[in-house]
Amino acid sequence: MDTWNILEYVAWALSAMFGVLMLIDLIRIDTTYDNELLISSREGEIEATAERHEI
Amino acid sequence: MAYKPPKQGLAGQIFDVLTLLVLTVGALYIPLYLGLAGAAKVPNPIANPTWEALGQNATEQQQWAALGITDPAAANDIITARFDYSFSWVALIVMAVLVIGYFVMVVRLSDKEYREVIEERFGKKP
Amino acid sequence: MANVTSTAGEPERLQLLRVLGPAHIWALGVGIVLVGEYMGWNFSVGKGGMIAGLVACWVAGLLYTCVAMIDSEVTSTVAAAGGQYAQAKHIVGPLMAFNVGLFLVMAYTMLEAANAITVGFLLDTVAGMQGHSGLNQQPFIILAIMFLAWLNYRGVLATLTFNLVITAVAFLAIITLFVSVQFGASNVPLDFSAVTTDPLPYGWVGIVAALHFGLWYYLGIEGTCQAAEEVRSPARSLPYGTMAGIMTLLIAATMTWYVCSGLVPWEYLGQAGTPLFDAARVTGSTGLMILLFVGTTFATLASANGCINDASRAWFSMGRDRYLPSWFGAVHPVYRTPYRAIVFLVPIALIFALGAPLDQVVTFSILSGLLGYTFMTFNMVMFRNKWPLDTIKRGYVHPFHPLPTIVLLILCSTAYFAVFLGYGTQLSAMMCFYIVASLWFHFRRYQFVRRGDQFTMPWPKPVGY
Numbered sequence: 001m002d003t004w005n006i007l008e009y010v011a012w013a014l015s016a017m018f019g020v021l022m023l024i025d026l027i028r029i030d031t032t033y034d035n036e037l038l039i040s041s042r043e044g045e046i047e048a049t050a051e052r053h054e055i
Numbered sequence: 056m057a058y059k060p061p062k063q064g065l066a067g068q069i070f071d072v073l074t075l076l077v078l079t080v081g082a083l084y085i086p087l088y089l090g091l092a093g094a095a096k097v098p099n100p101i102a103n104p105t106w107e108a109l110g111q112n113a114t115e116q117q118q119w120a121a122l123g124i125t126d127p128a129a130a131n132d133i134i135t136a137r138f139d140y141s142f143s144w145v146a147l148i149v150m151a152v153l154v155i156g157y158f159v160m161v162v163r164l165s166d167k168e169y170r171e172v173i174e175e176r177f178g179k180k181p
Numbered sequence: 182m183a184n185v186t187s188t189a190g191e192p193e194r195l196q197l198l199r200v201l202g203p204a205h206i207w208a209l210g211v212g213i214v215l216v217g218e219y220m221g222w223n224f225s226v227g228k229g230g231m232i233a234g235l236v237a238c239w240v241a242g243l244l245y246t247c248v249a250m251i252d253s254e255v256t257s258t259v260a261a262a263g264g265q266y267a268q269a270k271h272i273v274g275p276l277m278a279f280n281v282g283l284f285l286v287m288a289y290t291m292l293e294a295a296n297a298i299t300v301g302f303l304l305d306t307v308a309g310m311q312g313h314s315g316l317n318q319q320p321f322i323i324l325a326i327m328f329l330a331w332l333n334y335r336g337v338l339a340t341l342t343f344n345l346v347i348t349a350v351a352f353l354a355i356i357t358l359f360v361s362v363q364f365g366a367s368n369v370p371l372d373f374s375a376v377t378t379d380p381l382p383y384g385w386v387g388i389v390a391a392l393h394f395g396l397w398y399y400l401g402i403e404g405t406c407q408a409a410e411e412v413r414s415p416a417r418s419l420p421y422g423t424m425a426g427i428m429t430l431l432i433a434a435t436m437t438w439y440v441c442s443g444l445v446p447w448e449y450l451g452q453a454g455t456p457l458f459d460a461a462r463v464t465g466s467t468g469l470m471i472l473l474f475v476g477t478t479f480a481t482l483a484s485a486n487g488c489i490n491d492a493s494r495a496w497f498s499m500g501r502d503r504y505l506p507s508w509f510g511a512v513h514p515v516y517r518t519p520y521r522a523i524v525f526l527v528p529i530a531l532i533f534a535l536g537a538p539l540d541q542v543v544t545f546s547i548l549s550g551l552l553g554y555t556f557m558t559f560n561m562v563m564f565r566n567k568w569p570l571d572t573i574k575r576g577y578v579h580p581f582h583p584l585p586t587i588v589l590l591i592l593c594s595t596a597y598f599a600v601f602l603g604y605g606t607q608l609s610a611m612m613c614f615y616i617v618a619s620l621w622f623h624f625r626r627y628q629f630v631r632r633g634d635q636f637t638m639p640w641p642k643p644v645g646y
Contacts, residue, residue, distance in 0.1 A: 002313060003313075004308045004311075004313040005645075006315070008317050008320050008321075008466070009295070009320075011320035011321050011323070011324040011571070012320045012324075014324050014327070014328070015323040015324040015327040015328075018324075018328050018330070018331040019527075020328050020332050021331060022330065022331055022520075022523075022524055022527075023522075023524070024377060025334070026520060026524055029224055029513060029514065029515075029561055030518070033514055035508075035511075036513070037193065037195060037601060038195065038501075038511040038512065038514065039507055039510045039511045039512075040193070040194040040195050041194065041195050041197070041510060041511075042194065042262045042501070042637070043262070043263075043410075043498065043501060043502070043637045045265065054382040055191045055602075057632065058631070058632045058633075060503070060628060060629045060630060060631055061599030061628065061629065062509060063503075063506065063629050065505070066631075068507075069506075069623075071493075071505070071506055071626060072505070073505060074277075074621065075505075075618070076529070077619075078614055078617060078621075079287070079529075079614070081614070082610050082611055082613070082614035083533065083537060083541070083545060084537070084609075085610060086606050086607050086610045087537065087538075087541065096227070096452070108463060110378065110379065111376055111446065112372070112638065114369065114370055114372040114374070115372060115374075115375075116367045116445045117368075118369050118372070118444060118445060118446055118449075118463050119446060119449070121368070121369055121462060121463040121464075121465060122445070122449060122462060122463060124449075126218075128260060130448075130449075133448050133449055133452060134448040136332075136448075136452075137382070137383075138227075138228065138383070138390070138629055140383060140386050140387075140390060140602050141606070142601070142602060146601075146605055146629065147598075147601060148610060149386070149609070150597070150601050150605060150608055150612075153608075153612040153616075154597060155614075156610055157615060157616055157619075158555065158559075159557075160311055160558070160616070160619065161276055161277050161280055161619055162273060162274075162277060164274075164276045164277070164619070164623050165272075165273050165274025165275060165276040165277040167274075168274050168275040168276055168623075168627065169273070169274030169275065169646075170646065171632050172274070172275065172633060172635050172636055172638070173643065173646045174630050174634045175633030176633040176636045177642040178469055181317055
């Protein structure tokens with residue numbers, strides 16, 4: 001068992017950690033907030049406020 | 056009167072995603088499993104390889120050595136491998152028809168849908 | 182600036198966070214692409230020899246200059262997340278938009294997978310040089326994807342600032358290698374004798390075939406416009422960042438060809454996994470070797486990072502318009518990222534990174550990109566026809582129209598032929614996939630889409646409708 005073997009286990013552990021962090025947060029957000037709010041983003045909203053394409 | 060789309064339930068959403076996934080994975084893996092994928096190089100090793108016979112000058116020999124290959128025999132396959140660029144005209148025509156046909160189909164169907172969009176957004180053409 | 186738009190009588194809305202500047206756009210564009218200099222481009226040398234590699238480098242450079250010019254004009258006007266997807270939706274129509282969205286997601290997810298594979302391969306090489314054979318690459322491949330997905334999940338500013346730093350390091354590594362070799366830091370001299378002794382081992386067809394991997398020098402530069410909803414002033418930053426990006430890449434690509442072709446025998450170069458790192462090995466300088474190892478790692482990570490960013494934006498936009506289930510069109514209330522799209526694409530990338538060989542994944546990515554460039558040609562013509570120059574204000578107007586469009590179309594056709602020479606079956610499989618997916622969208626999925634809502638730009642009615 002050398003450094004590279006240890007690194008392999010570290011990599012497995014870190015991958016699992018990042019994966020779990022994301023999943024937990026996803027579940028937490030999905031259960032805390034209303035889905036209608038979460039999917040309320042609309043394309044082009046900026047256009048209406050910031051940039052008008054008029055000459 | 057604006058078009059009112061039906062509301063899609065969770066099961067329907069999951070089903071749609073799975074359909075797309077199966078298509079994607081299928082397109083990548085079916086050619087692989089059928090063994091039709093890719094064109095590998097074919098090595099034509101020469102007998103009794105020396106660096107000179109393989110066409111490598113003194114500098115190039117140094118470079119091979121720096122890459123960890125000092126024996127010309129070990130480089131024999133790498134140096135002599137060549138691709139085969141022969142192809143069949145039928146296959147080329149089939150491909151051209153597929154690509155052009157695809158774009159024609161997509162643009163035509165898109166235009167049909169696009170007219171509906173414009174009509175709903177800006178009102179009917181006077 | 183208010184991040185949540187809420188006007189009287191309307192419910193509160195979540196939007197992506199507008200925090201990026203031109204430097205981030207440069208980092209996103211170059212970051213995705215620069216990895217092409219560290220791996221993949223050299224297969225073009227294998228396909229046609231040293232001269233073919235250089236010709237492919239410049240011809241592909243011309244192709245991408247056209248792409249950048251055309252794209253800058255359209256995107257400085259259609260500034261929305263999803264980039265070319267939103268362009269297609271406004272200019273050609275919904276089905277085209279769905280296809281373009283798929284091109285983007287496929288091209289970037291496959292490229293991300295290819296990057297992860299390269300990280301694993303590179304670590305295996307280094308472990309092998311240190312006497313540890315048979316490294317298990319899987320945990321490193323998974324870690325690369327997981328970490329970057331997590332970073333993307335946590336916010337776009339940190340993600341692209343990280344990208345800016347590592348891309349700059351990777352770019353400087355190429356320049357440092359070039360300069361050091363010029364000043365004689367290499368034990369082995371540069372040797373270009375193969376240019377004269379073995380100029381075109383496959384003849385002219387080799388140059389065409391080389392174009393397939395020549396695209397790899399620049400593939401993904403068009404991804405800059407995915408960030409349109411997160412840039413502070415899209416009409417200015419996007420063309421600026423994109424053009425600066427393509428210039429950076431032209432310089433880097435030429436230097437890379439020069440150093441690698443001079444230091445590595447072309448037969449070896451044509452099949453090498455990490456060409457710049459190999460060139461550094463030939464110099465015999467440990468410092469350069471470490472630098473190029475770091476450069477290779479950073480370039481692959483920067484690329485995978487940008488790909489996660491771009492693919493998730495495209496997927497998110499399609500969800501938002503219900504081209505895909507609306508569940509994907511969600512914005513994280515705290516981090517303001519398309520978090521569901523990011524998480525969903527992780528396992529997809531893993532399927533390809535762990536299950537398919539590198540050249541297949543790369544070819545799929547190139548093909549999806551190529552289909553996207555073909556779309557840009559008629560998109561540009563339709564854009565100028567439906568909204569002539571005097572009807573809407575454009576952030577940038579590209580010169581010599583329609584010359585770039587024509588050049589782009591000719592080069593795209595040549596590239597199809599190049600791909601066909603090596604990977605005809607995959608090309609056909611891919612076309613069948615897009616045809617079936619299109620029919621599925623037109624006849625089933627499109628019923629869930631609100632018609633008029635798809636057109637979001639404050640433009641006049643298109644000419645002829």
